[in-house]
Amino acid sequence: KPASYLIAIYTAFSNVFLLYFAYHFPRNYRRRESRLTVTIFTIAGIIVYALYVYNTYSEPVVYNFETQFFEFQKPAAARPLSLVLILSSLWTLIVLTRKSISIEREYRRNLRESGNAANRPFGVFRLHSKEARALRAFAAAVLAMTLFSSSYVLYTTNRISWADFQLILTSATIVQFFVYTIIYLNNSPQPTTFMVKLVGVSLVTVLLVLGIVNRFTYEGNESRYDQRRLAELHEIREEVEESDYSTMPPAVRYIAKRPAAGGPFVENYEIMFLKTDHISADSLASNDEYMESRYLSHQQIRDNRSIDEILSDLRKIDYSEYFTSPEYQGRHPRRLYRSLTPDDSSTYFIRYVIKAGDSLYEIGYDYAPYLMSVHTTAGRMIYFMLLTTVILFVLFPFFYHGGLVNPLNRLLAGVTKVNEGEYDVEVEVQVEDEIGYLSHSFNTMVESIRDARARLQDYADHLEEKVKDRTAELRKTLEQVQNLKIQQDGDYFLTSLLIDPLGRTAVESPDLTVEA
Structure with a gap:
């Protein structure tokens, strides 16, 4: 509980x-x-x-x-x-x-x-x-x-x-x-880191697959158990029909005979073969009575019918028809169980029912060996899953270290240095894969940035000289312009001196007359 x-x-x-x-x-x-x-x-x-x-x-x-x-x-x-x-x-x-x-x-x-x-x-x-x-x-x-x-x-x-x-x-x-x-x-x-995602996704994926595999492993274990018992049941049926119980398989603990009519739960059993102290005709009948009461209680709740109606239908079931049907005569008979004392696991039995003549025979096996085989298989599954988890956590990072983690770390270190202003960086490329392509592209980008910064630095270092050169050129040009201006001013003065007398139309002397 x-x-x-x-x-x-x-x-x-x-x-x-x-x-x-x-x-x-x-x-x-x-x-x-x-x-x-x-x-x-x-x-x-x-x-x-x-x-x-x-x-x-x-x-x-x-x-x-x-x-x-x-x-x-x-x-x-x-x-x-x-x-x-x-x-x-x-x-x-x-x-x-x-x-x-x-x-x-x-x-x-x-x-x-x-x-x-x-x-x-x-x-x-x-x-x-x-x-x-x-x-x-x-x-x-x-x-x-x-x-x-x-x-x-x-x-x-x-x-x-x-x-x-x-x-x-x-x-x-x-x-x-x-x-x-x-x-x-x-x-x-x-x-998060790339390794966390890689290991995390790998771990849950592998555990999911192992969970599915474990389910099929368990089903395979169940099938193998039934196949072993099926091989024994064919021999047991022949011996039961001949009433020879001297050569029963060692795993068989008891064989009980019961009528085919009367439904799945009956009150009269006859013990034909016994190798355990926990089984008797009365204990089987008492256990059937207990299972019948549980069945009736469950059916009453599910179908909302009276117990008398359910019991009447239950008594009409002919078990002989069920165990001679093609479904039951297939490769895997239906496995049934008995629990005589719930607190005592030694009274748990696996049972198969076969029809021989006009009666049904219940062949019982100890439940403990079967449970131990399941426990052994489940234990191996658990150990394998734990080992797989340890391998994924410990060895996967080691396996990916050379081909994946180191190249990524080198690329990340280069990006970090560039972010800090260091451009003399070149990421080493060891493998030509996607990370190698990214590393080549990163190196090309850094080289372009480095060249551009070198040109800018050159401009910054020689800026004063270039300004002086440009200033000298401008000063020389201005001097030439100034000289030309002075020369032009002189030419203009001489021209004005020559033109001034010629431009006069009036004579100031009273003795001279100028006709236009």
Whole structure:
């Protein structure tokens, strides 16, 4: 129960932190609303968690063979948790979508005011703001998570089984963390290094692939176990038909005979072969009675029918037809389980039912060896995933150091020196790849800047001499102009002296008359 209560804490409060992130990424525009809604969902989480603990504290613990762990809750007990989970997911989706639209509108308004919106195509789904695109990506991830979370509601309303819900939940959680990590690394407003993104993306991608591989590995382990038992069942059927139980496979713990009629749960068993102290005809009948009561309770809640109606339909089931059907006669028979004493794992059995003659025979195997094989496989998966994580964190930077990190660091060091005013920089190019092309382009750019600065420095160093030369040339030109002006003034004076007598028309002497 403590482990389940810890999982319930995650269910009740995980979306509170997600909602807090939605309000504050990249910055909080609605501080009052964020404080109010986060407080409301926190209080709601506390209430539904306390209600969940109260409703399940006294429930008996039962081992679920399909999910392979203990459970104690009834679906209805987790219904408030599922509702809070769905509501908080929907509100987080609303916050992200609303903020994305608001930031994009502000960005477009600023573009129009600055006059830079003429060549930018706008549309409903075409976002130009980097922050708006990041929020839209997170909103899409939350939408997918909300759809997966709806399986919790389906479970609490008896629409799907606990095993199906656990499969959906675990698969969705792996994909959810992968998507969140990728989106955040690609859109993080905080400064990050290229190596962090490279190792982070590689890590979550590899872990996602390993999660899928682990699932197929587990299914393969299940299939191999059933195939081994199937090979034994063919031999056992022949020996049962001959009533020879002397050469049973060593893994078989018991063989019990029961009538084919009467439904899946019967009251009369006959032990035909026994190699365990935990099995008897009475214990099998008592266990059938217990499983029948659980089945009736579950069906009554799901179908909303009376127990008498469900029991009447159950008694009509002919197990002989089921076990002789083409579906059952296929390669993989259906594996069934028994738990005689929930607190004692030594009373857990795997059982297969075969038809021989007019009766059904239940062949039982110890559950512990099977569980140990699953544990061994799961342990190897865990060790492999931990080893992969260590390799990615420790060795990946080393692997990328020579061909990727060092060239990037050299290029970054060159850019830093240029920003500081040092232009005697040349980045060494070791590999002719994309980084090598950038390094060549950077060297060419720095060389052009260096030449331009040299010309400017030359102009600055010889500016005084050039000014003196230009001043001397101007002074000489002015002197020449002055000399020409003086010469011109002299010529004008002489000309005026010559013209003045000739221009006179009146004679002052009384003895001389001039006729025009």
